[in-house]
Amino acid sequence: MTTDAAAAAPARRALVVEDDADVRGLLTTHLRRLGWSVDGAATGEEAVERALAAPPQLVVVDVVLPGISGYDVVQSLRQHPTTRGCEVVMTSMLDLDDVRGPRLQQLGVRGVLAKPFTRRDVVRAVAGLDTPTPLGERP
Numbered sequence: 614m615t616t617d618a619a620a621a622a623p624a625r626r627a628l629v630v631e632d633d634a635d636v637r638g639l640l641t642t643h644l645r646r647l648g649w650s651v652d653g654a655a656t657g658e659e660a661v662e663r664a665l666a667a668p669p670q671l672v673v674v675d676v677v678l679p680g681i682s683g684y685d686v687v688q689s690l691r692q693h694p695t696t697r698g699c700e701v702v703m704t705s706m707l708d709l710d711d712v713r714g715p716r717l718q719q720l721g722v723r724g725v726l727a728k729p730f731t732r733r734d735v736v737r738a739v740a741g742l743d744t745p746t747p748l749g750e751r752p
Contacts (some may be wrong), residue, residue, distance in 0.1 A: 625649045625742070628665065628685060630660040630674040631704065636728070640673055640704075642747040643735040657681035661689045668695045671742060673726070687720045702726055702738045 622716065633636035634655070642653045652667065654660035657678045672690065674683040677746040680690075683703055692697040701721065706728040717725070726738045 615742055625671070626669040627651045627671040627673065628654060628660060628664055628669040630654045630657065630672065630678065630683065632656065632675065636675075640735065642733050644671075644673070644739070646732075647739065649738065649739075655679075657683065657686040659671055660686050664690055664696050664699070665693060669699055669707055671700045671702070671739060673702045673704060673738075684716060684720065687722065691720065695709075700742055704730070738741075 625648060627644050629637050629640045629644065629651055631640060631653070632655050637653050637655070641653055644651045646739050649671070652663055653671070654663050657674075657680050660672070660674065660678075661681075672687070674686050676683040678686070687701050687703075690699060691702075700723050702725070703717070704726045724738055726734055
């Protein structure tokens with residue numbers, strides 16, 4: 614991509630929601646290397662506040678958080694017009710069979726990233742998100 618094309622490309626905003634600062638930093642680094650502008654939050658409440666203040670195209674959120682859960686974060690975001698269209702990838706150390714299920718489908722979660730993860734896992738999880746979805750719209 615040329616410098617002019619990079620400057621003309623819309624910013625891809627991501628919000629990483631993870632209470633473990635090291636994991637949050639690792640996800641942030643991987644996403645930034647993929648060209649995303651990244652904000653972080655350590656709690657579910659903080660995530661909802663930040664997402665409403667600056668709506669992201671992508672939210673990467675841990676299932677288990679202090680305060681409200683990752684599921685509750687996604688449910689809250691789906692209720693607001695400016696965040697309902699964001700893509701969501703959940704992360705978890707739990708057994709993925711316990712995490713996956715109808716609830717994820719109902720919430721419109723794109724996928725689950727198992728911890729520990731590699732850079733390649735992160736790349737796969739966000740593949741196809743090169744063009745941001747207009748805010749408030751979901752395909």
